[in-house]
Amino acid sequence: MGDHFSIRSTDPSFIELLRGFIGSFRTGSGESDWYLFSADARPDRRLGQKTIRGKHSLYTSGLLIYSGLSMDEMAGRLIRVLRDRLTGNAHEFVQLSGAGVVLDGGALLLPSAPSQHLPLLAAMLVRAGGAYVGDEILQIDPILRQVHPLPLPLLIDTEDISLLADLGREPVPELRSMEQPKEPLTNRRPVNVHELGGHLADPAPVRWIVFPSFAPGAPTEFLPMSRAEATFHLASTALLNRDIWRDRALHLARDLTTTATVARLVVGSAEKAVDLLTVSLPVAVGPPA
Amino acid sequence: MGGMPFPGPDWVARDRYRLLSVSFNVYVTDPVMAESIRWLLGGFRLPLGEATYSVEIYPLHGDQGNEWPLYRCVIGGVVQTESWYGHDLVGAALQGIYELVPKATRDFLLLHAGAVVRGGAALLLPGPPNSGKSSITLELLRTGDFAYLSDEHGAIDPVTTRAYPFQRPIRFDQDALGLFPGLEGQLADRREMPVRLMWRFVRAEDVGAEVARPAEVRWIVLPTRDWDGPPRLTPVSSAQAVAEMARNCFNMHVYGVRGVYLLARVAGDAKAFRLAGGTPRERAALLAERLR
Numbered sequence: 406m407g408d409h410f411s412i413r414s415t416d417p418s419f420i421e422l423l424r425g426f427i428g429s430f431r432t433g434s435g436e437s438d439w440y441l442f443s444a445d446a447r448p449d450r451r452l453g454q455k456t457i458r459g460k461h462s463l464y465t466s467g468l469l470i471y472s473g474l475s476m477d478e479m480a481g482r483l484i485r486v487l488r489d490r491l492t493g494n495a496h497e498f499v500q501l502s503g504a505g506v507v508l509d510g511g512a513l514l515l516p517s518a519p520s521q522h523l524p525l526l527a528a529m530l531v532r533a534g535g536a537y538v539g540d541e542i543l544q545i546d547p548i549l550r551q552v553h554p555l556p557l558p559l560l561i562d563t564e565d566i567s568l569l570a571d572l573g574r575e576p577v578p579e580l581r582s583m584e585q586p587k588e589p590l591t592n593r594r595p596v597n598v599h600e601l602g603g604h605l606a607d608p609a610p611v612r613w614i615v616f617p618s619f620a621p622g623a624p625t626e627f628l629p630m631s632r633a634e635a636t637f638h639l640a641s642t643a644l645l646n647r648d649i650w651r652d653r654a655l656h657l658a659r660d661l662t663t664t665a666t667v668a669r670l671v672v673g674s675a676e677k678a679v680d681l682l683t684v685s686l687p688v689a690v691g692p693p694a
Numbered sequence: 695m696g697g698m699p700f701p702g703p704d705w706v707a708r709d710r711y712r713l714l715s716v717s718f719n720v721y722v723t724d725p726v727m728a729e730s731i732r733w734l735l736g737g738f739r740l741p742l743g744e745a746t747y748s749v750e751i752y753p754l755h756g757d758q759g760n761e762w763p764l765y766r767c768v769i770g771g772v773v774q775t776e777s778w779y780g781h782d783l784v785g786a787a788l789q790g791i792y793e794l795v796p797k798a799t800r801d802f803l804l805l806h807a808g809a810v811v812r813g814g815a816a817l818l819l820p821g822p823p824n825s826g827k828s829s830i831t832l833e834l835l836r837t838g839d840f841a842y843l844s845d846e847h848g849a850i851d852p853v854t855t856r857a858y859p860f861q862r863p864i865r866f867d868q869d870a871l872g873l874f875p876g877l878e879g880q881l882a883d884r885r886e887m888p889v890r891l892m893w894r895f896v897r898a899e900d901v902g903a904e905v906a907r908p909a910e911v912r913w914i915v916l917p918t919r920d921w922d923g924p925p926r927l928t929p930v931s932s933a934q935a936v937a938e939m940a941r942n943c944f945n946m947h948v949y950g951v952r953g954v955y956l957l958a959r960v961a962g963d964a965k966a967f968r969l970a971g972g973t974p975r976e977r978a979a980l981l982a983e984r985l986r
Contacts, residue, residue, distance in 0.1 A: 496715065496800040497852075497948045547852040548952045548959075649715045649801050653853040660853075 408491055409440075412483070416446035419461075419476050426480060426558045426595045427487070440465060440490065442483055446476060458578065473592065475577040481560050481593035488542070488557050492645075498544035498553065499657055500645040505543050505552055506535025511612025512552045513682060514543055515670075516643035521591045522619050522675070525565040528601055529675055532569075533683040536606035537598045542645065547657055550664070551608040559601075560593035568675065572600060611661050613686060614639065617670045617678070625677035627686075628669040635667035703752035707731070710745055711738040711791075714849055714860055716798045718791055719745040723752045724765070730784045730889035735791070737861045737897075737905065747794060751783050769794065780889040788891075792862070796847065796944035802858060803953055804944040807848030809857050810840040815912035816857040817985060818848050818964075820942040825917040826974050832864050832874065832896060833978030840982075841906035842898035852949070855959050856908040863895035870894075873974065877901070913985050914939070914966040917977070925972025925980040932958070935966035 409432075414420050424431065447459035461479045463471035471482040492500060503516035504527035513535070517523055524540035531537050538552055540559045545552055566574050574594055586592060598605055616630065616638055630638075639658040640647075647654060668686075672678040705721045707728030712718075713735075719742065720735075722728040732739065747770040753763035754776070767774040767786045774786040796804050807820035808831035817840070819827050828845040835842055843849075844860040851858055863883075871878050871894055883895040898905050914935045915927070930938075936957045940946055946953045969977055 494800070499853075546952060548949065548956045650853070653801075653851055657853045 408494070410442065410487065410490075411440070412442045412444070414444035414446050416444070416448060416476075418448075419444050419446040419479065422476055422480050423483065426484060426597060429556075440487075442486075444479060444483075446479070471592075473577070475563070475592070475594075477574065477594045478563055478577055478592040481563075481595045484557060484595050485560055485593060488555065488560075492542050492544070492555070495544065496646055496649045497546075498646075499547050499650050499654055501543040501545065501639070501643040502541065502645055503543045503643055504530075504540050505538035506530040507538060507606035507609045508535050508612075508683065508686075510609060512538060512606070512609040513613040513615065513686070514538075514552065514611055514665075515615055515617050516543070516639055517617050518642050520617075520619060521562040521593075522565060522672075523617075524559050524561045524593070525568060526617065526672065526675055526678060528559050528561055528569060528596060529679045530682060531559075531598060531601045531603035533679050535603065535683065536609075537601075537603050538606045538609075545611070545657065545661070546608065547650075547653075549608070549610075550657075550660060551610055553608045554606045556605055558595040558597050561596050563592040563594055566594050566596075569596070569601075572596060611665045614662060614665045614667045615670045615682065615686070616668070617672050619672045621673060623671055623673035625673040625681060626671055627681065628671065630667050630669050632662045632667060635662040703750075705752075708742050709735075710740045710742045711735045712740050713738050713791065713795045713862070714799050714804075714847075714858070715801050716747070716795050717743075717745040718747050718749050718769075718794075720749040720787070721752070722750075724780065726888045727751055727765075727780050727784050730780070730887045730891075731787060733883070733887040734784070734788055734863065734895065746798060749787050749791065751787060781891050784889045785891050785893075795860075799849075799945060800948050802849040802851060803946070803949060803956055805848035805850065805939055806846065806942040806944060807939075808845050809843035809848040810834045811843060811857075811906035811909045812840050812985070814909055816843065816906075816909040817913040817915060817981070818857060818911055818939075818960075819915050819917055820848060820939045821917045822919070822942060825919050826921075826977065827917060828864050828866070829870075829873065829974035830917060830969075830977050830981070832877075832901070833974045834981060835898060835901050835903040836874075836877075837978060837982045838902060841904045843906050843909075847944070850911075850956060850960060851908065852952075852956055854908070855911070855956065855963070857911050858908045859905050861898060861905040863897045865893045865895055868892070868894055911960050911964045914961060914964050915981060915985075916966070916968045918968060918970045920970040921972070923971040925976045926970050927967045927980060927984055928970070930966045930968050932961040932964075932966060934968075935961040935964070 443464045445462040458474045471479045504523040505514045527540040538554045636658045640655045703723045706725045707722040709720045750768045766776045767783045769790040774790045805820045808827035831845045834840040845864040847860040849858040939957045
């Protein structure tokens with residue numbers, strides 16, 4: 406993706422784990438390294454009848470970025486830092502905070518302020534047949550007005566992953582002595598799109614823009630939204646590289662909300678939200694005229 | 695890259711500049727050099743804040759307090775030059791900044807083109823080096839009918855397809871000033887800028903022109919290196935205009951084929967011509983007469 410980084414680990418199994426998620430980006434060792442990730446991965450060990458969990462630490466540029474008991478979470482943190490660095494320079498795209506999938510050739514965008522639950526919603530949409538675009542960052546091409554997918558694994562919140570039970574990921578024990586990261590920067594577990602039975606989308610035109618808000622237990626429903634409100638919301642709450650695109654992003658937001666169908670979605674239950682989005686949304690509102 | 699430099703030097707200038715979307719924090723210990731950089735980049739100055747790159751000019755350790763200290767110019771952590779002379783250091787800072795902008799810009803398609811505006815519509819002059827972009831741009835400004843966007847960087851916004859200003863002063867060798875009768879007396883660079891650089895600088899205001907706002911491109915004129923005969927404007931197809939613009943693009947690699955779509959959109963809304971013959975002044979006069 407035009408950037409170089411290297412990873413070293415005290416435990417080869419961490420490198421193996423990562424290869425399963427980002428192995429397709431692997432190059433020869435001759436490239437110059439822009440970033441270095443160092444993992445201190447300690448295996449579990451037996452002490453009599455007890456298993457002592459190995460504690461893992463991940464550093465980049467000498468800075469501790471993960472400390473915990475799960476290599477899966479550590480891989481998630483590494484991929485997240487990597488993703489943010491890569492997209493942090495990709496200003497040829499207007500970037501939105503949000504999730505997205507492609508349904509029937511049109512992109513469904515779920516722009517939102519950062520939320521740790523968005524990746525779960527994206528994963529469930531992929532399960533339901535959507536082609537994967539992104540779980541937290543959306544890249545809009547300002548020329549053709551298409552959304553471009555990020556070819557990286559989804560990063561599911563470590564607590565939400567239990568809702569995808571068939572993935573078979575073990576829960577991660579919490580050490581009370583450890584400070585847990587705050588929302589929305591919670592620990593994440595990487596999940597490949599194919600593990601969800603899905604595939605990466607091709608660039609696609611934006612057909613639906615639905616602004617989710619998470620309210621567990623509330624009725625899951627669409628709420629109407631004016632195009633002006635959607636334009637403002639898109640440019641003000643979801644825009645990531647505002648300092649680069651400035652007023653031009655407002656032009657793009659206006660164009661997108663003019664040609665796409667817009668709505669709000671109260672997410673009381675992720676399953677119902679997915680039903681609404683994949684079944685009711687295309688039928689109920691259809692593609693824009 | 696753009697953080698605060700190490701404490702130590704006594705900065706007399708801590709200034710921030712934004713050239714298109716690339717920002718620079720400039721730190722200088724010498725007041726004369728600081729004033730010169732402010733003059734050169736004045737149109738881009740912003741309040742100090744976060745920046746993509748830092749530019750630092752400071753005396754080397756051990757030379758502080760010397761009557762003739764050896765200075766170093768560093769941009770983004772990379773040493774540009776070391777010198778005792780302000781013109782070397784200010785020149786290196788300016789050159790480094792100018793070179794970084796097209797490399798770091800990703801939110802505009804940057805053409806190697808002069809660009810001016812008349813009546814709210816932009817005229818682009820994309821062309822290879824030595825095809826007269828800067829001199830035609832200057833002569834167009836001197837007609838009094840055109841406002842300034844840029845002499846070298848035609849910045850096309852992918853969202854709106856409009857041309858945006860990159861209003862750096864037009865830069866000429868001293869020898870080239872003879873081609874522009876009466877211009878030298880209008881220039882403020884040697885009067886207002888305490889460091890004397892080898893180049894001469896023409897701001898839009900020096901020739902009575904304004905810096906333009908972003909504008910739709912209505913004309914694309916491809917200047918050639920054919921200076922023989924009287925000036926001539928020959929219509930060319932949109933496809934030819936797209937090919938020429940793509941050939942003279944600084945950052946087409948960023949957008950790839952999407953960049954071609956963008957250029958096609960720009961060319962589709964504009965009239966395109968090839969420009970040959972004539973002196974820069976004659977070429978500008980022809981354009982001023984024909985492009986209305």
